[in-house]
Amino acid sequence: MAVFTQVSAEQVDLFLENFDAGNLISLKGIAEGVENSNFLLETDKARYILTIYEQRVDVNDLPYYISLLDHLSTSNCPVPAFIKDKSGNVVQQIAGKSACLIEFMEGVSLQHPTEKLALEAGKAMGQMHLAAHGFTQQRENKMGQAHWANLLASCEKEARDSFGDELIDNMKLECGFLEAYWPKSLPKSTIHADYFPDNLLILNEKVNAIIDFYFACSDIALFDVAIAHSAWSFHSETNIYQENIGNMFLLGYQQHRILSDEEKTMFTILCRGASMRFFLSRLYDWINTPPSALVMRKDPLIYYRRLQHYIEHGVKWPN
């Protein structure tokens, strides 16, 4: 579960004094998520999310996320607003850590995508990329292709002990392949970079909110689509490929952004890269998160198998 930092009602009362957000009625820890501590906070005025930033989020990046969500919501994207305090600031301290009060969005996190929801999700991403056009701030993708070989090397020994030499040798070869063939000239955008089903809140079969922008960065626009394809197109329990779900996502996305032939041709490589990226972050966490930690470790092998699927079958772009 993702409540790394516990806070008392007294601490939250003090925190709320900075805002014009009403008086605390209830506070509940939210189990989902792996990056930050999140609480559902209810006052006599409204519901909010209280997010306490743990070590995975660099607090120096908070102004970037705040400006990005401000920009996207001005462009009618369904994203939560950061709440300003009485002096117009957003970032506060609680329990010695940086924390923000965030607009509560209605909707339910997705577990098993349907074709209809995959289409809606693809459309919402296309709209988000269009809306991000005027956003000029840049943030490097710290989990982008340039970092994969080093990340693998940093945990190679422990990875070999846990997953065997053959698998790690294969991943080293794949890193080399991706370095050699990674596209250099595809259109860039501000991307979400973690557009998984659980980062959308669904209401009445529509995307009511896109949340969790803490990996957002500047990178190849279609890499965002590839990340989503690798997250949406495989069944969350069996890991079986569901071509129909991935196709609906791609068709939805294309309703808002016309893709060049070059982009379509490079899509399989981007999906291989997306699989590598999530294999590596899960591998790193697998090795570095003690089994006693409160957070659930996600299985890196799931992404190893998705990568094998993309290598063997590629992605046939739907018409």
Ligand SMILES: Nc1ncnc2c1ncn2[C@@H]1O[C@H](COP(=O)(O)OP(=O)(O)O)[C@@H](O)[C@H]1O
């Ligand atoms: N603005 C919001 N409105 C409603 N629920 C939210 C909001 N932000 C987060 N949540 C809830 O908290 C959970 C964890 O949030 P998330 O941002 O994914 O955490 P983490 O950054 O730790 O991965 C989400 O699955 C969702 O249920």
Ligand SMILES: N[C@@H](CCOP(=O)(O)O)C(=O)O
């Ligand atoms: N989506 C990533 C992990 C990031 O977790 P989130 O809770 O911040 O979405 C994965 O599945 O590996």
